[in-house]
Amino acid sequence: MDNFAGCLDFTLSMEGGYSDDPADPGNWTGGIPGAGELRGTxxxxxxxxxxxxxxxxxxxxxxxxxxxxxxxxxxHGDDLSSSLALVAFDAAVNAGVRHSVVWLQQSAGVVADGIFGKITLGALQGGDVGKLALEALARRLDYYARSSGWNRFGLGWSRRVLKLAKKI
Incomplete structure (x- = not known):
């Protein structure tokens, strides 16, 4: 199954166009405001x-x-249900592949090592898709709420997670 087009459509609707906000660490080549060049996102x-x-x-x-x-x-977007693929892909784009995989693993109750292997895939394919997806979103939101960027970006992150929850 090719879930890519649906995943891409949602994520691009959230990401928007070009931004060079100097307060956003992602916009700097060094990953820290003021480090490297401000090339944007x-x-x-x-x-x-x-x-x-x-x-x-x-x-x-x-x-x-x-x-x-x-x-x-x-x-492994093609190996997942459309809902789990969307949750996993969007999290990978917004927070990194490792975080995305950890949240999926935590939601499935398997070792959360950030490595997507056969055990992770089996747990995700054999579980309740809706519960797994919502749990992964809850863990993502909890991560964001604990991050240093929460005061500046938290409302936008929260809106994004809520839109994902509604979509799935």
Whole structure:
């Protein structure tokens, strides 16, 4: 099953276009405000994650390729139900693949090592999709609420998680 198009549509609707907010660590090639160059983020592709790319001039084809190769495939989007693929993919884009996998593993009650293997896949495919997806979203929101960026970005993160919950 190819869940990629649906996942990409949702995530791009949340990520928007180009941003170079100097307070956002992702916009800096060094991953910290003031560290490296302020190259920004476009459609969720950040200078912190891709410091050698010209972020502002990324094409839609480049964005799609990065999303599929670096976020969708590592969370096994084609092996999951559409709801779990969406939750996993969007979390991977917004918080990193490792965090996404850990939240899925925690929701499934398996060892949360951030490595997506056969045990994780089996637990996700054999579990209640709705409960697993909502639990992963709750863990994601809890993570955000504990982060240093919560005061500045928390409302937006919360809206995003709620939209995901509604969609699934």
């Amino acid at each position: 476009k459609c969720g592709i950040s200078a912190a994650a891709y410091p050698s790319l010209n972020i502002q001039d990324l094409s839609r084809k480049q964005i799609d390729e990065i999303y599929r190769n670096d976020y969708y495939e590592p969370v």
